[in-house]
Amino acid sequence: xxxxxxxxxxxxxxxxxxxxxxxxxxxxxxxxxxxxxxxxxxxxxxxxxxxxxxxxxxxxxxxxxxxxxxxxxxxxxxxxxxxxxxxxxxxxxxxxxxxxxxxxxxxxxxxxxxxxxxxxxxxxxxxxxxxxxxxxxxxxxxxxxxxxxxxxxxxxxxxxxxxxxxxxxxxxxxxxxxxxxxxxxxxxxxxxxxxxxxxxxxxxxxxxxxxxx
Amino acid sequence: xxxxxxxxxxxxxxxxxxxxxxxxxxxxxxxxxxxxxxxxxxxxxxxxxxxxxxxxxxxxxxxxxxxxxxxxxxxxxxxxxxxxxxxxxxxxxxxxxxxxxxxxxxxxxxxxxxxxxxxxxxxxxxxxxxxxxxxxxxxxxxxxxxxxxxxxxxxxxxxxxxxxxxxxxxxxxxxxxxxxxxxxxxxxxxxxxxxxxxxxxxxxxxxxxxxxx
Numbered sequence: 001x002x003x004x005x006x007x008x009x010x011x012x013x014x015x016x017x018x019x020x021x022x023x024x025x026x027x028x029x030x031x032x033x034x035x036x037x038x039x040x041x042x043x044x045x046x047x048x049x050x051x052x053x054x055x056x057x058x059x060x061x062x063x064x065x066x067x068x069x070x071x072x073x074x075x076x077x078x079x080x081x082x083x084x085x086x087x088x089x090x091x092x093x094x095x096x097x098x099x100x101x102x103x104x105x106x107x108x109x110x111x112x113x114x115x116x117x118x119x120x121x122x123x124x125x126x127x128x129x130x131x132x133x134x135x136x137x138x139x140x141x142x143x144x145x146x147x148x149x150x151x152x153x154x155x156x157x158x159x160x161x162x163x164x165x166x167x168x169x170x171x172x173x174x175x176x177x178x179x180x181x182x183x184x185x186x187x188x189x190x191x192x193x194x195x196x197x198x199x200x201x202x203x204x205x206x207x208x209x210x211x212x213x
Numbered sequence: 214x215x216x217x218x219x220x221x222x223x224x225x226x227x228x229x230x231x232x233x234x235x236x237x238x239x240x241x242x243x244x245x246x247x248x249x250x251x252x253x254x255x256x257x258x259x260x261x262x263x264x265x266x267x268x269x270x271x272x273x274x275x276x277x278x279x280x281x282x283x284x285x286x287x288x289x290x291x292x293x294x295x296x297x298x299x300x301x302x303x304x305x306x307x308x309x310x311x312x313x314x315x316x317x318x319x320x321x322x323x324x325x326x327x328x329x330x331x332x333x334x335x336x337x338x339x340x341x342x343x344x345x346x347x348x349x350x351x352x353x354x355x356x357x358x359x360x361x362x363x364x365x366x367x368x369x370x371x372x373x374x375x376x377x378x379x380x381x382x383x384x385x386x387x388x389x390x391x392x393x394x395x396x397x398x399x400x401x402x403x404x405x406x407x408x409x410x411x412x413x414x415x416x417x418x419x420x421x422x423x424x425x426x
Contacts, residue, residue, distance in 0.1 A: 010415055014408035018390065041394070077411045078418025092309035099305055100406060104390075108410060147413055170420070171413045177231065177317075181254070187416040189409045193313060195227035196402045197321060198290045200360055200384045202223055203400040205291025207383070 005053050012050055013073050015040065020070040032063035079107040084145050085173075088160055089152035090115040090123075090130045093175060097149055102126040108147070112139060140167035149173040150180075218266050225263055226286050228253065233283040245276035292320040297358050298386075301373055302365035303328040303336075303343045306388060310362055315339040321360070325352060353380035362386040363393075 019040050023031055033051075037044035051069070054076060074080055085101065087094045090113040098110050103126070113130045120130045131139065139145075148164040150157060150172060157176040164172065165186055172188045174180050180188050232253050236244055246264075250257035264282070267289060287293055298314065300307045303326040311323050316339070326343045333343045344352065352358075361377040363370060363385060370389035377385065378399055385401045387393050393401050 011408075011412065013415075014405065014411040015392075017411070018392075018405075041392075076415070076418075078414040079411065083414055083417065092305050092312055096305035096309045097406065101410075104407070106407065106410075107414065146417055147410070171417055173410065173413060179228075179231075179254075185420070187413060187420075189413045189416075191404065191406065191409055192227065192231075193310065193404065194317065194319060195224075196404055197314075197319075197360070197386065198227040198230070198292065199224065200386060200400060200402045201291040201296055201320065202226075202289070203402075204296065204359055204384055205289075207398070207400075 009050050009053050010077075013077055016050070017070065017073050017077070017079075020066055020073070023066045024070060028066050030063045030065050036064070074107075081107065083108050083147055084111045084143065085109065085147045085149060086111060086136075086139075086145050086164075086169075087113040087149045087151060088115075088133070088136075088164070089150065089175075090117070090120050090125065091151065094149070094151040095125045097151060097175075098125045098128060102128070111143060111145065114139075136163065137167050140164070140169065145169050147171040147173055149175065151175045154178040222263050222266050223290075226290055229263070230283065230286050230290070230292075233279055233286070236279045237283060241279050243276045243278050249277070287320075294320065296321045296360055297324045297356065298322065298360045298362060299324060299349075299352075299358050299377075299382075300326040300362045300364060301328075301346070301349070301377070302363060302388075303330070303333050303338065304364065307362070307364040308338045310364060310388075311338045311341060315341070324356060324358065327352075349376065350380050353377070353382065358382050360384040360386055362388065364388045367391040 019036065033044040033047045037047055040047070054072065085108050087098055087110060094113060098113060101108050101110050110126070110128050113125060113128060114133045114136050115130055116133045118132070121132055123130045146169075148169045148171070150160055152160055154177045157174070157178050157180055161172055161180045161182065165182065170186050172180060172182065172186065174188050174190045175193070177192060177194060179190070182188050232249065246257040246260045250260055253260070267285060298321050300311055300323060307326060307328075311326060314321050314323050323339070323341050326338060326341060327346045327349050328343055329346045331345070334345055336343050359382075361382045361384070363373055365373055367390045370387070370391050370393055374385055374393045374395065378395065383399050385393060385395065385399065387401050387403045388406070390405060390407060392403070395401050
């Protein structure tokens with residue numbers, strides 16, 4: 001796989017996938033870059049450029065085969081395999097994410113939740129057991145886990161991250177309100193909820209200061 | 214307020230704020246751009262450039278006054294006022310976000326949750342009442358609401374967005390798995406959880422294909 005594709009292009013691929021899924025659900029077999037461009041509200045040339053990064057999957061005069069393009073992008077994103085995921089922190093957010101992933105037809109499977117709260121012991125969320133945090137090392141030694149989602153207070157983030165990394169997890173989905181430094185062979189994806197809330201706040205402030213737009 | 218500041222700079226500001234809060238908690242009164250650069254793992258010149266966009270708040274040989282810089286960035290982000298927020302969809306995710314915002318010392322206040330599930334009627338989350346969705350228009354006519362968070366199924370997203378916009382809400386925090394087209398005077402901030410999960414999946418795929426890194 002070509003590692004030189006810009007991360008900006010990679011970040012746009014999930015959105016392509018989302019629109020291609022909608023097209024599949026609507027029964028489309030093929031779509032031109034200009035039709036796709038109208039739906040996605042980006043230029044057709046952007047679409048062609050993005051998809052050319054992967055050898056381009058379109059044919060002149062025919063457009064893109066929706067199923068094929070969907071599958072190719074899914075493959076690029078590593079979605080042609082199921083990734084086992086654990087959730088650390090089984091509060092509302094951990095439970096919300098568990099239900100979300102379990103309800104979607106996605107290439108991710110929650111195989112366990114962990115928490116330190118004894119009241120949650122042996123309870124289940126969407127059919128998946130909540131275990132105690134101290135059981136995690138043994139669990140990780142017996143089960144392959146691709147991704148650990150951290151839905152815990154920020155003050156626990158570094159310690160928990162170092163625990164999961166020490167036990168072989170290579171990807172961290174970080175919902176804590178802090179940055180997590182990791183070794184080179186581990187990837188982190190941050191979902192900083194307050195950052196996105198601040199973008200909204202900024203946009204509201206700009207609008208107020210400049211009068212109505 | 215200068216509207217020409219690049220959105221990339223604006224997107225970096227919440228992270229500055231986060232580090233400045235940490236510094237305040239640790240009792241720092243001032244910090245040089247080079248110290249801040251080490252902590253944040255970005256170049257000192259990037260920091261100086263970013264902050265120069267706002268007239269620069271540093272003094273040669275002294276560095277930045279932590280409190281002052283924090284307050285200035287907060288002001289730029291519109292955090293010097295409290296934004297009333299409603300949550301539409303009071304399931305796990307809506308509840309998680311309510312608890313998150315209510316527990317933080319943030320410039321946002323959840324003033325109500327709405328749902329269509331009658332079983333949730335008159336229940337509360339973190340001290341905030343869940344109301345029925347049909348009560349929303351009357352609520353919005355009586356209360357100023359800056360931001361509506363949509364934590365609902367994707368198939369309801371467009372209808373609900375159009376309802377809140379019709380009732381005067383100017384900012385949408387979109388957790389649904391779909392894009393929401395809005396008029397020019399309305400802003401949307403998307404939190405597409407599956408997109409960030411796919412970034413992790415991509416990074417895992419790249420690593421596997423290129424051998425260990």
